[in-house]
Amino acid sequence: MTLAASTISARDSSAPLCAPDAPAASVIARGLSKAYGGNAVLRGLDFLVPEGQFVAIVGRSGCGKSTLLRLIAGLETPDAGRLSVGPTNANPRVSARVMFQEPRLLPWARVLDNVAVGLGADADRADARQRADEALRRVGLADRAGEWPAVLSGGQKQRVALARALVSRPRLLALDEPLGALDALTRIEMQRLQESVWLRERFTAILVTHDVAEAIALADRIVMIEQGVLALDVKVDLPRPRQHGSPEAARLSASILARLLAEDARE
Amino acid sequence: MTDATSAQLDFVAKSAAAARPTRMRNLGERGAGWALPVASLVLWQGASSLGWIGESFLPSPLAVLKAAWRLTLSGQLPENVWVSFLRAMAGLVVGGGIGFALGLANGLSRVSFGLTDTTLQMARNVPHLALIPLVIFWFGIEEEAKLFLVALGVFFPLYVNTLHGVRSVDPQLIEMARSYGFDRWHLFWRVILPGALPSIFVGLRFALGVMWLTLIVAETIAAQSGIGYMAMQGREFMQVDVVVLAILIYAMLGKLADATACALERRCLSWHPAFQSKP
Numbered sequence: 001m002t003l004a005a006s007t008i009s010a011r012d013s014s015a016p017l018c019a020p021d022a023p024a025a026s027v028i029a030r031g032l033s034k035a036y037g038g039n040a041v042l043r044g045l046d047f048l049v050p051e052g053q054f055v056a057i058v059g060r061s062g063c064g065k066s067t068l069l070r071l072i073a074g075l076e077t078p079d080a081g082r083l084s085v086g087p088t089n090a091n092p093r094v095s096a097r098v099m100f101q102e103p104r105l106l107p108w109a110r111v112l113d114n115v116a117v118g119l120g121a122d123a124d125r126a127d128a129r130q131r132a133d134e135a136l137r138r139v140g141l142a143d144r145a146g147e148w149p150a151v152l153s154g155g156q157k158q159r160v161a162l163a164r165a166l167v168s169r170p171r172l173l174a175l176d177e178p179l180g181a182l183d184a185l186t187r188i189e190m191q192r193l194q195e196s197v198w199l200r201e202r203f204t205a206i207l208v209t210h211d212v213a214e215a216i217a218l219a220d221r222i223v224m225i226e227q228g229v230l231a232l233d234v235k236v237d238l239p240r241p242r243q244h245g246s247p248e249a250a251r252l253s254a255s256i257l258a259r260l261l262a263e264d265a266r267e
Numbered sequence: 268m269t270d271a272t273s274a275q276l277d278f279v280a281k282s283a284a285a286a287r288p289t290r291m292r293n294l295g296e297r298g299a300g301w302a303l304p305v306a307s308l309v310l311w312q313g314a315s316s317l318g319w320i321g322e323s324f325l326p327s328p329l330a331v332l333k334a335a336w337r338l339t340l341s342g343q344l345p346e347n348v349w350v351s352f353l354r355a356m357a358g359l360v361v362g363g364g365i366g367f368a369l370g371l372a373n374g375l376s377r378v379s380f381g382l383t384d385t386t387l388q389m390a391r392n393v394p395h396l397a398l399i400p401l402v403i404f405w406f407g408i409e410e411e412a413k414l415f416l417v418a419l420g421v422f423f424p425l426y427v428n429t430l431h432g433v434r435s436v437d438p439q440l441i442e443m444a445r446s447y448g449f450d451r452w453h454l455f456w457r458v459i460l461p462g463a464l465p466s467i468f469v470g471l472r473f474a475l476g477v478m479w480l481t482l483i484v485a486e487t488i489a490a491q492s493g494i495g496y497m498a499m500q501g502r503e504f505m506q507v508d509v510v511v512l513a514i515l516i517y518a519m520l521g522k523l524a525d526a527t528a529c530a531l532e533r534r535c536l537s538w539h540p541a542f543q544s545k546p
Contacts (some may be wrong), residue, residue, distance in 0.1 A: 073446060074446065075442065075445075075446055077355075097445050097446075097447070098443075099440070100443065102439060103443075104439050104440055104443040106440060106457065106458065106461070107538055107539070108461040108462075108536075108538040108539075109457070109538075117443075117444070117447055117449075117457075118447060120447050120448030120449065121448050121449075121450065121453075123453075148537075148538045148543065150538070150539075150540045150543065151543070164447075
């Protein structure tokens with residue numbers, strides 16, 4: 001465990017800055033602990049994310065991966081440990097945006113207004129509509145701006161949610177299994193969209209997923225949480241855009257799955 | 268409570284009807300709703316004309332219409348309708364406004380809820396019409412008596428449904444709004460209030476039913492003007508046509524209030540799948 005943590009710190013110190021003029025947020029977590037009703041979910045977890053990196057967190061359900069993401073996004077506070085998000089350790093709600101498993105669109109706001117929600121306190125400003133419109137164009141839904149969310153398909157709703165998360169140009173995007181409820185084809189489509197957006201904007205992305213193939217398709221690095229700490233930290237060194245089912249991807253996927261299942265067998 | 272149940276059924280039926288596609292069909296359905304009342308009127312008139320129903324037992328629709336014309340010419344009818352309408356609206360605004368405000372306060376604040384909800388739930392179980400003798404003691408047959416009773420009657424449906432609406436707003440949406448940096452003000456205006464609105468409208472439509480019921484009773488027992496008073500005068504002077512006219516006017520006012528609430532609902536809840544026509 002300690003070995004895994006030290007490798008990460010070593011890599012962190014040598015990590016290059018991807019966008020020097022507007023450095024994306026980085027995450028530094030030290031000895032992070034969180035318990036729910038006496039049940040410890042995270043136990044002194046160390047986690048470092050260099051700026052601009054796309055990290056996937058995998059693990060069995062209930063391992064604490066969503067909890068870690070919620071702590072990073074500022075939705076919850078840690079019981080112990082130190083957590084800083086962003087270059088200036090600003091309030092995570094300023095620099096981080098979350099995409100949830102459900103689209104969580106406001107049913108009573110048109111698609112465009114839902115995207116403008118992502119501007120937070122800036123939503124009343126004059127250029128809000130223009131910025132929302134542009135974000136909507138980036139996810140390919142500019143023609144649905146005036147619709148109610150209720151008439152959109154599941155995939156379209158998640159794309160609106162992505163536009164909402166991106167409209168404020170966040171430095172950190174926390175993705176909590178945002179594609180979990182989509183069908184297989186829409187998932188692949190959304191993965192490609194997420195990748196292209198990330199390649200263009202180079203924010204730090206933290207993706208929680210139970211799907212190892214999805215993690216391999218998107219992430220620079222995959223970490224696994226086990227017993228409340230990081231148990232595995234693998235670099236994914238495959239060229240982008242990645243092919244589903246390429247031999248390297250399959251090999252990596254097999255080794256991570258073997259590790260996940262080994263843990264299963266131990267219990 | 269029959270009022271409440273029928274309002275709820277009506278609500279469901281209207282929602283389903285609104286979802287159907289064509290305008291023509293909508294018109295057809297609306298027409299169908301009036302078929303039964305019109306048929307009953309025709310039957311009633313026929314039975315009266317044939318002498319099956321005595322004029323002193325139940326006057327014919329034509330006789331009622333004549334009475335309406337007579338009272339309109341004398342100015343009595345418009346004046347009494349206006350007085351009743353004003354009383355109903357004043358009671359609705361005062362009682363409904365307080366119910367709405369308390370519902371919001373108790374839905375948003377744990378302290379406010381803890382302080383007042385138990386008391387309100389106890390008071391809710393007292394039939395407000397049971398207070399009539401007391402109200403006559405306090406206010407006599409002045410306007411305050413009617414205002415008090417109507418306001419009390421409409422208070423509870425609005426309070427209960429506003430509270431329920433605020434509490435049942437999807438917590439995931441609230442979490443989303445918080446994580447996107449909404450302050451309390453924006454959270455209320457853009458998430459909580461719109462989310463509570465469907466339930467608030469159910470409360471409003473219940474309240475309208477209670478409003479007319481209360482006003483009828485109050486005006487029949489203690490008033491010197493209004494439709495209920497007009498009906499009681501009719502009884503004293505053996506004018507059955509005036510009594511029947513008063514009952515019919517209550518029915519029409521009730522329907523009018525409900526239709527207004529429905530139109531308002533359709534306008535405010537146009538985002539709701541139940542009120543959307545599929546393209």
